[in-house]
Every structure is written in structure tokens, then in C-alpha cells.
Amino acid sequence: MVILTGALLIYAMGDFPSWADPASPAHNHVSPRYIEKSLEQTSVPNIVTAVLADYRGYDTMFETTVVFAAGVVCFFLLRIPRKDEPTVRRYRHTLTGMTIRVKETRQIPPVLEEFERIDTLWAPHDLIIKTCCRILVPFLQLFGLYVIAHGHHSPGGGFQGGVILGASMILLAISHDLRTAIGRMSERVHAILCPVGVFIYAGTGALCMVLGLNFLDYGALAGILHVDPVTARSHGILIVEIGVGLAVMATMIWIYNNISSKGKYDEGL
Amino acid sequence: MIWQLDLAILTLVVIAAIGAIAIKDLLGSAILFGAYSFMMCLLWAIMGAVDVAFTEASVGAGVSTVFFVAAVFRTTRRTKD
Amino acid sequence: MPDLITSIVDYYNYLIYVILMMIGLYAMIAKKNLVKKIVGMNIFQTAIILFYVSIGAKKGATIPIIQHGHGEGAHEIVPSVIEAAEYINPLPHVLMLTAIVVAVATLGVALALAIKVYNRYETLEEDEILAQIRET
Numbered sequence: 001m002v003i004l005t006g007a008l009l010i011y012a013m014g015d016f017p018s019w020a021d022p023a024s025p026a027h028n029h030v031s032p033r034y035i036e037k038s039l040e041q042t043s044v045p046n047i048v049t050a051v052l053a054d055y056r057g058y059d060t061m062f063e064t065t066v067v068f069a070a071g072v073v074c075f076f077l078l079r080i081p082r083k084d085e086p087t088v089r090r091y092r093h094t095l096t097g098m099t100i101r102v103k104e105t106r107q108i109p110p111v112l113e114e115f116e117r118i119d120t121l122w123a124p125h126d127l128i129i130k131t132c133c134r135i136l137v138p139f140l141q142l143f144g145l146y147v148i149a150h151g152h153h154s155p156g157g158g159f160q161g162g163v164i165l166g167a168s169m170i171l172l173a174i175s176h177d178l179r180t181a182i183g184r185m186s187e188r189v190h191a192i193l194c195p196v197g198v199f200i201y202a203g204t205g206a207l208c209m210v211l212g213l214n215f216l217d218y219g220a221l222a223g224i225l226h227v228d229p230v231t232a233r234s235h236g237i238l239i240v241e242i243g244v245g246l247a248v249m250a251t252m253i254w255i256y257n258n259i260s261s262k263g264k265y266d267e268g269l
Numbered sequence: 270m271i272w273q274l275d276l277a278i279l280t281l282v283v284i285a286a287i288g289a290i291a292i293k294d295l296l297g298s299a300i301l302f303g304a305y306s307f308m309m310c311l312l313w314a315i316m317g318a319v320d321v322a323f324t325e326a327s328v329g330a331g332v333s334t335v336f337f338v339a340a341v342f343r344t345t346r347r348t349k350d
Numbered sequence: 351m352p353d354l355i356t357s358i359v360d361y362y363n364y365l366i367y368v369i370l371m372m373i374g375l376y377a378m379i380a381k382k383n384l385v386k387k388i389v390g391m392n393i394f395q396t397a398i399i400l401f402y403v404s405i406g407a408k409k410g411a412t413i414p415i416i417q418h419g420h421g422e423g424a425h426e427i428v429p430s431v432i433e434a435a436e437y438i439n440p441l442p443h444v445l446m447l448t449a450i451v452v453a454v455a456t457l458g459v460a461l462a463l464a465i466k467v468y469n470r471y472e473t474l475e476e477d478e479i480l481a482q483i484r485e486t
Contacts, residue, residue, distance in 0.1 A: 047415065049320075051441065063451060067451060070459050074458055077459075077466055164331075256335065259339045259458070286370060305396075306396070312400065313400070316406075317438045319415075320447060321403055321443050328451065340461040348474065
């Protein structure tokens with residue numbers, strides 16, 4: 001059946017224009033207008049960002065909603081607590097090194113001084129990986145912020161910066177425990193950040209509608225920001241990119257937390 | 270577009286794709302999927318789609334591979350097929 | 351026959367894209383392990399994105415960022431007339447950015463579902479799961 005589909009596609013391929021022809025029909029209708037007019041209408045040199053956030057801003061808003069919905073679905077699938085098995089925890093005596101003790105109890109003991117809690121598949125405390133990753137994480141976050149802010153002039157934008165920011169927190173969770181990463185950025189914080197990102201986007205659109213022009217037409221922001229409409233569109237693109245970046249970052253961390261701990265948030269990689 | 274480079278990277282992409290679905294170890298499948306994603310990113314950079322290449326490098330070769338490895342870690346690693 | 355050979359050499363790019371798509375489709379249909387099916391789904395998605403982006407390429411054109419100067423006087427140093435033939439078509443790039451992000455969201459949901467199935471049935475092979483369903 002696969003060969004049949006392949007043969008069908010190859011037959012349809014015979015109609016294609018030759019490779020990289022400038023006169024093929026995909027190039028002729030809308031995109032010359034985008035290329036020629038985007039700089040004078042929005043003052044953003046990166047045409048892809050301008051089209052993505054301004055000319056086709058409606059698509060991007062729903063895509064952010066889809067990403068948020070995927071995070072919510074992962075949360076609902078995996079995060080339901082189950083009480084059918086007693087929790088088995090493992091502790092390790094720090095002074096003598098390698099005495100591993102298994103303790104089954106229903107009551108959670110308070111924080112003990114000599115014992116630290118380890119995971120089921122625990123690797124020994126590796127100094128190189130922990131130090132290197134801890135040094136690297138602030139630079140990763142700085143680079144993520146740079147990518148979001150420079151979406152106008154270089155390849156980048158909201159999605160890429162958001163994914164890099166999320167990946168920095170996932171790096172922290174991989175190199176240290178999952179509990180360390182959750183201690184840095186608790187579940188409530190990133191569960192709230194995700195819809196805040198979506199609301200920034202939709203809120204900008206609604207604000208433009210309130211001020212008189214169409215939905216997501218950023219020229220209406222010129223009154224608030226006291227600039228001419230062309231620069232107002234550039235600033236509007238920046239605001240929605242920040243919203244998109246926030247939503248994507250929170251969703252990546254959320255999905256990783258849910259997948260790597262099977263919902264119980266106890267152990268991780 | 271230099272067609273020799275194009276053809277070489279396309280061959281590598283097809284080999285990585287066939288390897289990712291034929292290997293019997295699920296962790297190896299996840300890593301080969303990361304390599305496939307990186308080769309795709311190179312192809313798009315050759316074609317001039319820098320934004321798409323950036324997104325695929327960060328999303329496919331970064332976060333997507335991490336999700337796969339985390340899921341394989343939580344389920345079994347061997348497979349019969 | 352030489353006509354077929356020349357047409358294959360002309361369109362070799364599209365041929366390889368179709369082969370990639372068929373690999374992904376085969377993995378989704380014929381493999382029995384759930385994680386292999388998910389890998390096949392992602393291969394299919396990225397192959398389709400590759401095909402769409404390749405539509406937008408133009409001969410001798412540069413990347414879709416309008417060339418401008420750097421420094422403090424940057425806002426005035428732009429070319430006076432921007433030719434559409436000099437820049438690659440940005441429209442497929444925009445649509446494919448959305449497609450990549452949706453692909454990773456779908457991947458997250460699919461992996462969460464696979465973990466749930468494993469919790470319930472203790473296996474990830476499709477035929478064993480079907481056998482367990484038929485017993486109960």
C-alpha cells in the first residue's frame with residue numbers, strides 16, 4: 001500500500017516546475033507584495049518575522065493556543081495522583097558514602113540531616129557535569145532573550161527564543177535532580193506563565209480593537225506609544241513575540257516535567 | 270545551491286531515517302532521530318530558509334530528542350520489532 | 351528510456367522527498383512498537399516541511415532579510431528599490447514555522463499517551479496490547 005501511495009506521488013511530481021525557478025506560481029501572487037512593502041510599512045528587515053507576526057498574526061495566535069492546549073493535555077493525562085501503591089523512597093547516608101537504605105512508610109519523615117534523598121536510578125555525584133551545567137545555564141538564558149529581542153534583524157523571533165529558554169531549565173533538570181529544578185521554578189509559576197503568554201498576545205489584539213481599528217492591526221497602538229504608525233507596528237511585533245516566547249517556554253518545561261516523572265514529580269532523569 | 274553537497278546530505282538523511290526505524294533499541298532510535306533532525310536543519314540552511322533551520326535546530330535536535338529520551342526512560346528500552 | 355533518465359536527474363530532489371515521506375508512512379503503518387510509530391510520524395512531518403520549504407527557493411536569491419547597514423545611521427541605509435526577485439519567497443517559511451511548533455506539541459502529547467498505555471498494559475507492542483484487550 002505504501003508503494004502505491006509512492007507511485008501516485010511520483011506521478012503527480014511530473015507536473016512540477018524545475019528546481020528553483022523564479023517564475024513558478026508559488027512566487028507570483030502574494031509574496032512580491034510582502035517582500036517589497038514590508039520594510040516601508042513595518043520597518044522590520046526580517047521579512048519572515050514581519051509576515052508571521054503582523055500580516056499573518058491570526059495564525060500565530062492560534063498556534064500559541066495550540067501549544068498551550070498541548071501542555072494542558074499532557075498535564076491532564078499524567079498528573080492525576082494514584083494512591084494504590086505505598087511510596088518507596090530511598091535514602092543515602094552522606095557520611096559513610098554508599099550505604100543505601102530502602103524505607104517504606106506512609107508518613108513522610110521530615111528533612112533529615114544525615115540522609116539525603118536519592119532517586120531510583122541514581123548516578124553518583126559528578127562534579128564536572130554539575131558545575132559545567134550550572135555555569136552554562138545563565139548564558140543560555142541570556143542567549144534566549146537575545147534571540148527574542150533580535151527577531152527583527154536576524155533569524156530568530158519568539159518561538160526560537162522561547163524554546164531556548166525552556167531548554168535551559170530542562171538542562172538544569174537533567175544535570176541535577178528534578179527536585180532541584182522544581183525548587184528553582186515551581187509548578188505553579190510555570191503553569192501560570194503559560195496562559196499569561198497567550199493572554200499577552202490576545203490582549204494586544206483586543207487592545208487594537210478597542211482603540212478603533214481591526215483586530216491585531218497594530219497601527220492603533222500609535223496613540224498609546226506616541227510614535228508614528230510604522231514604528232508602532234514594529235513595537236507591536238515585539239510585544240507579541242514576547243508573549244509567544246513566554247508561552248512556548250512554559251509549555252516546554254511543563255511537558256518535560258510531566259513526561260519525565262510520570263506525574264508524580266518525585267524522580268527524574 | 271551546490272548539488273554535490275545537496276546530494277550528500279540528502280543521502281545521509283535517508284540513511285538516518287531508515288536507521289531510526291529499523292534499529293531494535295529504542296534509545297538508539299531516539300538518538301538517530303536527533304541526527305536526522307540536525308541533517309534536516311543543514312538542508313534548510315543550504316536552501317536559504319534560516320528561520321526554519323534555526324527553529325528546527327532548537328526544537329527538533331534539542332527539545333524533541335530530550336522528550337523521546339525521557340519517554341524511553343520511563344518505559345521499556347528493548348523492542349522486538 | 352533516456353527521457354526517463356533525464357527526467358530523474360532533473361527532479362532528483364523531489365524524488366528523494368517522496369522517498370522520505372514513504373519511509374515515514376511505512377513506519378507509521380507497518381511497525382508494531384508504539385514509539386517507532388511516533389518516530390515515523392515525526393519523520394513524515396519533517397519530510398513534508400522539507401518539501402514545502404523547497405518550493406520557496408529561487409535561483410541566485412539571498413535570504414529573506416532585507417540588507418541594511420549597521421551602526422547608528424542604520425535606519426537610513428536601506429536600498430531604495432527592493433526587488434522581489436532578489437529575495438527568497440518568505441511565505442512557505444512562515445507557514446512551516448507554525449508547522450514545526452505544532453509538530454513538537456503533537457510529539458509531547460503522543461509520548462504522554464504512550465506512557466499512559468505502558469502504565470496500563472505493561473507493554474508497548476501493538477499485538478500484545480490487542481491480545482490483552484481480547485482476553486478481558
